[in-house]
Amino acid sequence: MxxxxxxxxxxxxxxxxxxxxxxxxxxxxxxxxxxxxxxxxxxxxxxxxxxxxxxxxxxxxxxxxxxxxxxxxxxxxxxxxxxxxxxxxxxxxxxxxxxxxxxxxxxxxxxxxxxxxxxxxHNRRFDNGHKTIIEILNKKLLGNLKIFESSFDRFRPEIGPKKWKEEENPGAGILYDLGSHLIDEALVLFGQPNSIYADLQIQRKNGEVIDYFDIKLYYDSYVAELKSGMLMKELGPKYVLHGDKGSYIKYGNDPQEEQLMNGIFPGSKNYGIEEKSNWGILNNESGRGAYPTVQGTYQHFYENIYQTIVNGKELLIKPEEALDVILLIEKAIQSSNEKRVIALDK
CATH class of the missing domain: 3.40.50.720 (NAD(P)-binding Rossmann-like Domain)
Structure with missing residues (x-):
């Protein structure tokens, strides 16, 4: 081609x-x-x-x-x-x-x-926060990780106008919408967990689909907790990581979505770059301070699609990986319905 x-x-x-x-x-x-x-x-x-x-x-x-x-x-x-x-x-x-x-x-x-x-x-693999966490973990700045928390907080108490998102259609609700992002992120960082526990709820008045979830993924020596809801007026941290030698906490979402909505595209000055005031806090044996956020790069997704189609390069986001996300969503639903931890085959 x-x-x-x-x-x-x-x-x-x-x-x-x-x-x-x-x-x-x-x-x-x-x-x-x-x-x-x-x-x-x-x-x-x-x-x-x-x-x-x-x-x-x-x-x-x-x-x-x-x-x-x-x-x-x-x-x-x-x-x-x-x-x-x-x-x-x-x-x-x-x-x-x-x-x-x-x-x-x-x-x-x-x-x-x-x-x-x-x-x-799964563009959130190219979020600034996700890329920053990869850097922190690769540098072992927290020692041995014990707790990972990733959240997608929103305040939307009213039922939205998009019926396909708010009515009982296949794939409706934030578990499939935002949950697929958070689960994919955890799988990229840590791989398949040993087991899963989920609390799924419909919290809003007249709601028909899941609008809150708290999912725990259990690994050999740490836990990944993934949370989202529609009734978070006061937004909590986006990421919380604790290890035996330090912690990292970050508030705020990647700026790329807002930039794109305002007509700031890749190639523009400061695209994907976060203000220093929004950097997360790293506290470890070397001291406590703001840790520079890695630049977000959503454009890498389509660059890879081109290279895969034309030059046969390896696909960054394989469908088999996306399938693992759907499997964990189904297991989360089972866990919540049965109110128990579900063991996973690896």
Whole structure:
């Protein structure tokens, strides 16, 4: 493939506008050729050289399209990704990968059968906090890790307008939405746990889907706790790490999402760079002070997709890894329903 990768987006809501289009537009190796907008024309001004289509079939039947980005509501992920693969397209799926392990296995097998690239947009692997924690752990600045906590706090007491997120659809609720990010992060950092315990709740008035979770992943010598909720008026720390020689605590989210929403894209001055006032605190044998946050790099996801499709490089986010996330989500649901720790096979 000598030309740029002709790419189609299957929606142009926040996901398309903030997390996909900016990186595709700013990478010369991609061309957004078609965007599916069933009734609106939001992409007309932001991606003027792309063609707006009203049906998915117009994307599937276009032989010039190489890559399909399935960034639609969660309950549509499996069928749309399956169709794209059947039509010979490479596929990037928004997280969560699928709603069940069985669906994920079917997509992986189909992609292998067709010789196509299948990946999942777990962009939080390129968050500044995640990259900083990798650096701290690699440098053993905390000694032997004992406690890891990662949180996604929000204050949204009212039920939101997006019905597919707030009603009982497959993949609805923050366990699949934000939980997939936090679980993926833990798996990248620590691998498969020995066991899992989860407390899943519906806390908001008139809520229909899970809007709070507290998940504990048990390893040989430490515990990873993953938490999120919609009733956190006072936001807690994003990360808390304790080891036998030190601690690291960090507040605040990666600035990339806010920057992208404000039109600050990769290549812009200070993109992905956090203000020093937001750096986390490291307290260890060398003293206590602010620890520099590593720059966030969401753009690396699509750079890798290009290198994998064109040059056969190793895929950074493999579908098998995304499948492990769905497995742990299913085990978390089982644990909460049965109110017990669930042992995991490795």
């Amino acid at each position: 000598s030309h740029s990768i002709n790419t189609a987006l299957t929606s142009f809501g926040m996901s398309g506008q903030v997390f996909h289009a900016p990186f595709l537009l700013n990478n010369p190796n991609f061309t957004i050729t078609k965007i599916l907008e069933r009734t609106k024309t939001n992409s007309a001004t932001k991606v003027p050289n792309s063609i707006i289509v009203r049906t998915y079939q117009e994307i599937l039947e276009d032989p010039k399209i190489d890559l399909v980005v399935v960034n639609t509501p969660n309950y549509l992920h499996f069928e749309m990704a399956k169709q794209a693969l059947q039509y010979g397209k490479h596929v990037v799926l928004e997280k969560p990968f699928t709603n069940t392990v069985e669906e994920g296995i079917e997509l992986i097998d189909l992609a292998k059968q067709k010789g196509l690239v299948l990946s999942v947009y």
